[in-house]
Amino acid sequence: MLKSKGYKEILGINRRNQEYIRPYNSARAKNIADNKILTKKILTENGILTPKIYKVVKDRKQLEFLNWDSLPKSFVIKPNKGTGGNGIIIFYGKKKGETAWIRPNGTVMSKYDISLHIANILDGRFSMGNKKDAAIIEERVKTDPFLKQYSYKGVPDIRVICFKGVPVMAMMRIPTRRSNGTANLHSGAICTGIDIATGITTYSMQMDTKSLLSDVYEDVESTTDLEENKKLSGITIPDWNKILEIALKCQKVTKLGYMGVDISIDAEKGPVVFELNARPGLGIQAANKAGLRSRLELVKDVDVKSIRHGIKIAKDLFGGEVEESIEAISGRKVVNIIERITLFNRQTVPTKKRGKDDKQPSKAFMDTSILTSRIAEATANRIGFLSTTSYFNSLNVPEKFNTLKEAQEYIDENIQALTLEEGIKRIAKITDGNDVKIRPVIEITVGIAEEIRDFDVIIMKDLEYPIVIGRNELKGYLIDTTHTF
Amino acid sequence: MTYSPFTSWILDNGVSQQTLELLVSITIVATIVSIFRYIFGGKSYGIYCPIILAVAYSYTGLRYGLAITLVVIITTLLSYSILKRIRMHYITRIAINYCLLVIAILIFIIATYKYNLGLSNTYLISPLALISITALSDFFVKQFTQKSLKTSFSPLIGTIITASIGWYLITSDTVSHYMINNLWILPLLILLNLLIGQFKELRIKEILRFNSIIGNKDNAQK
Numbered sequence: 001m002l003k004s005k006g007y008k009e010i011l012g013i014n015r016r017n018q019e020y021i022r023p024y025n026s027a028r029a030k031n032i033a034d035n036k037i038l039t040k041k042i043l044t045e046n047g048i049l050t051p052k053i054y055k056v057v058k059d060r061k062q063l064e065f066l067n068w069d070s071l072p073k074s075f076v077i078k079p080n081k082g083t084g085g086n087g088i089i090i091f092y093g094k095k096k097g098e099t100a101w102i103r104p105n106g107t108v109m110s111k112y113d114i115s116l117h118i119a120n121i122l123d124g125r126f127s128m129g130n131k132k133d134a135a136i137i138e139e140r141v142k143t144d145p146f147l148k149q150y151s152y153k154g155v156p157d158i159r160v161i162c163f164k165g166v167p168v169m170a171m172m173r174i175p176t177r178r179s180n181g182t183a184n185l186h187s188g189a190i191c192t193g194i195d196i197a198t199g200i201t202t203y204s205m206q207m208d209t210k211s212l213l214s215d216v217y218e219d220v221e222s223t224t225d226l227e228e229n230k231k232l233s234g235i236t237i238p239d240w241n242k243i244l245e246i247a248l249k250c251q252k253v254t255k256l257g258y259m260g261v262d263i264s265i266d267a268e269k270g271p272v273v274f275e276l277n278a279r280p281g282l283g284i285q286a287a288n289k290a291g292l293r294s295r296l297e298l299v300k301d302v303d304v305k306s307i308r309h310g311i312k313i314a315k316d317l318f319g320g321e322v323e324e325s326i327e328a329i330s331g332r333k334v335v336n337i338i339e340r341i342t343l344f345n346r347q348t349v350p351t352k353k354r355g356k357d358d359k360q361p362s363k364a365f366m367d368t369s370i371l372t373s374r375i376a377e378a379t380a381n382r383i384g385f386l387s388t389t390s391y392f393n394s395l396n397v398p399e400k401f402n403t404l405k406e407a408q409e410y411i412d413e414n415i416q417a418l419t420l421e422e423g424i425k426r427i428a429k430i431t432d433g434n435d436v437k438i439r440p441v442i443e444i445t446v447g448i449a450e451e452i453r454d455f456d457v458i459i460m461k462d463l464e465y466p467i468v469i470g471r472n473e474l475k476g477y478l479i480d481t482t483h484t485f
Numbered sequence: 486m487t488y489s490p491f492t493s494w495i496l497d498n499g500v501s502q503q504t505l506e507l508l509v510s511i512t513i514v515a516t517i518v519s520i521f522r523y524i525f526g527g528k529s530y531g532i533y534c535p536i537i538l539a540v541a542y543s544y545t546g547l548r549y550g551l552a553i554t555l556v557v558i559i560t561t562l563l564s565y566s567i568l569k570r571i572r573m574h575y576i577t578r579i580a581i582n583y584c585l586l587v588i589a590i591l592i593f594i595i596a597t598y599k600y601n602l603g604l605s606n607t608y609l610i611s612p613l614a615l616i617s618i619t620a621l622s623d624f625f626v627k628q629f630t631q632k633s634l635k636t637s638f639s640p641l642i643g644t645i646i647t648a649s650i651g652w653y654l655i656t657s658d659t660v661s662h663y664m665i666n667n668l669w670i671l672p673l674l675i676l677l678n679l680l681i682g683q684f685k686e687l688r689i690k691e692i693l694r695f696n697s698i699i700g701n702k703d704n705a706q707k
Binding site: 010012113119 | 574630690
């Protein structure tokens with residue numbers, strides 16, 4: 001059941017092409033994205049930073065008269081109408097005393113080698129439909145020092161999928177040794193999902209090379225080939241709001257209704273737009289472990305008034321993977337940061353009405369930094385879950401795990417025993433500092449802001465408040481941080 | 486062999502039975518390619534390559550056709566791996582690859598003939614069929630030079646699978662006879678392609694691709 005529902009959230013190529021690219025991307029707009037020189041011209045005219053062009057080689061005559069001495073130590077060569085990162089060569093330095101440049105993997109390309117590559121670009125070897133093309137020689141972006149620590153030589157970039165003025169999903173692509181310093185997922189770069197609301201990285205995936213099927217991903221927890229590998233979740237992307245703003249500005253000036261914007265963060269200039277994509281790939285869903293289709297459908301009929309409005313909608317709808325309904329945005333109730341609530345006792349025999357003795361007052365803390373609400377073990381015991389907590393405590397579940405994967409494997413192996421007690425609805429993995437813990441989830445009935453609702457809550461051993469309410473249950477509420485009850 | 490009145494009329498008006506069979510088969514192979522692409526999510530070298538390969542296999546026989554295909558791909562891989570180390574223009578590299586391919590195919594045919602490798606009479610192989618299979622190298626190299634070896638194998642296998650199904654349809658007497666006697670299949674195929682053209686659901690390959698997301702709905706809490 002869950003699976004069939006899950007599939008409906010995923011966007012496939014068939015639907016992407018028919019429902020989003022064809023109706024929302026005009027041929028003229030697609031032409032802009034497919035032509036890097038034109039893209040740069042339009043973006044620059046609108047005050048959006050892109051890597052500076054040093055030279056454009058349009059034909060063999062221009063190639064013959066190319067002034068090699070005027071080229072800097074580091075630069076990038078790319079086809080004007082290339083696809084999928086094909087034909088892009090990055091040079092990191094110039095060989096002393098020679099007209100030759102050094103690539104990320106240490107190989108040296110002479111003037112002659114580079115000329116051959118440019119000639120191949122001109123012949124259309126890397127362009128769409130193998131049509132004749134032009135070669136762009138442009139500035140190499142100098143990676144932001146913060147992001148540089150996660151990347152193997154190349155420049156990590158951030159892809160933001162925008163639809164009708166709303167940034168719907170984002171990921172960071174991190175070059176690896178396997179991808180030879182490029183941010184191309186098919187070459188082996190790591191893709192890391194980004195929470196739209198906070199700009200914090202979530203899950204990471206890498207193309208599975210062992211799988212016979214192409215485009216199959218495997219989970220990765222940290223970088224794979226650095227001297228000291230680093231954890232990939234929890235990274236705060238610098239200038240996040242600015243990145244979202246730039247992505248939407250690109251959409252506004254190109255009039256592409258559905259697009260991917262590739263942005264990198266330059267150490268000196270800040271966010272710069274690498275390129276625009278009128279047919280962005282669907283791997284971003286794997287990186288975010290979330291479907292694009294459900295998100296696109298949510299914003300399909302939304303009237304976005306400005307770039308700021310678009311960002312606000314995205315943060316409200318997709319922040320923390322919370323997909324609230326559009327209606328929830330308009331009609332919100334206000335709750336205090338510490339709110340008085342009513343906890344209903346656990347009903348072992350289902351009845352239609354609850355009596356006065358069935359409930360007890362309590363106080364709850366509203367915490368938007370967590371997703372699922374939590375309840376203190378003592379409170380859970382008080383409302384009738386003593387048997388549940390006793391059962392779970394008797395299982396001798398390890399106190400902590402090193403990784404989410406390890407925790408998931410433990411859950412998978414012991415799922416039957418873990419959920420045997422009827423009060424346990426499911427098992428949740430929670431991160432606590434560097435540790436991962438697994439805890440039982442129960443369903444409780446809560447009276448909050450004049451409503452009676454059923455909440456999924458994680459039973460916690462230590463909790464400052466009897467109950468802490470997370471984002472899952474705060475849909476449609478505004479939190480007043482100045483008042484407590 | 487008895488034909489329907491409409492088929493008889495076509496055959497009496499300048500169309501040979503073999504031509505009619507081949508033409509109808511082409512429409513079926515084209516539809517198979519569209520099903521393979523949009524329902525299964527498989528890749529192939531466009532629609533032209535599987536059709537031409539299916540026709541070529543119908544002349545060479547599937548076993549012999551597949552053997553030549555294997556020779557073509559292995560030779561291309563070997564020659565390209567060596568040639569990419571030599572500085573030269575792209576087209577000249579492809580041209581040398583073709584020269585090496587011709588040598589490899591000649592050796593293959595002679596070896597088949599001389600050592601009686603159990604394949605059919607080599608004299609009867611249509612040269613045009615051989616050339617059609619050899620042209621596969623061009624499609625393969627284009628993918629191989631732009632993408633990884635694994636990525637370039639995926640459309641190759643898709644092309645061979647669809648061409649093999651096409652070969653069966655073209656060479657099966659029962660299927661061919663049924664098709665040319667039931668030419669209403671042609672508008673039906675148009676209708677079927679119109680329907681496939683409107684298909685928006687996930688391709689089977691995508692279901693496998695995104696299976697990990699679906700299975701992970703209960704994600705970690707922050």
